[in-house]
Amino acid sequence: MRLVRKLTPIAFILALTGCTNDSTDDLVQNSVTPETNVTYNQNVRTIINNNCIICHGTIPANGAPMSLTTYENVKQAVLERGLLDRISRPQGATGMMPNGGTRLPQASIDVINQWYAQGLQE
Numbered sequence: 001m002r003l004v005r006k007l008t009p010i011a012f013i014l015a016l017t018g019c020t021n022d023s024t025d026d027l028v029q030n031s032v033t034p035e036t037n038v039t040y041n042q043n044v045r046t047i048i049n050n051n052c053i054i055c056h057g058t059i060p061a062n063g064a065p066m067s068l069t070t071y072e073n074v075k076q077a078v079l080e081r082g083l084l085d086r087i088s089r090p091q092g093a094t095g096m097m098p099n100g101g102t103r104l105p106q107a108s109i110d111v112i113n114q115w116y117a118q119g120l121q122e
Helices: 002-017 040-051 071-080 083-088 106-117
Strands: none
Touching (some): 040 071, 040 106, 071 083, 083 106
């Protein structure tokens, strides 16, 4: 019983410090070859869901101006709201997304750029 009381604070501290996304290791990476036909459902949705939905959910949070939960939402963000520019900015640059977080891995940014270049297929 005494051992449990001693280990509980240590376990609590480890749990708190283990939940952070200050490194690119925590972000989900997706990559495709130039020959790959990139679609929202097969490639882009996973990147958005794993890296953006925490703020850009059905009800946007943390100051996010819009939801990115559907194909139409993401397509509009690319075409009208500068999503490609915002995710491509250098780490720490003003307006970089994810806001206050770690820049997406370049492979994930490349997938979204390829999706755009190929016509934003659903």
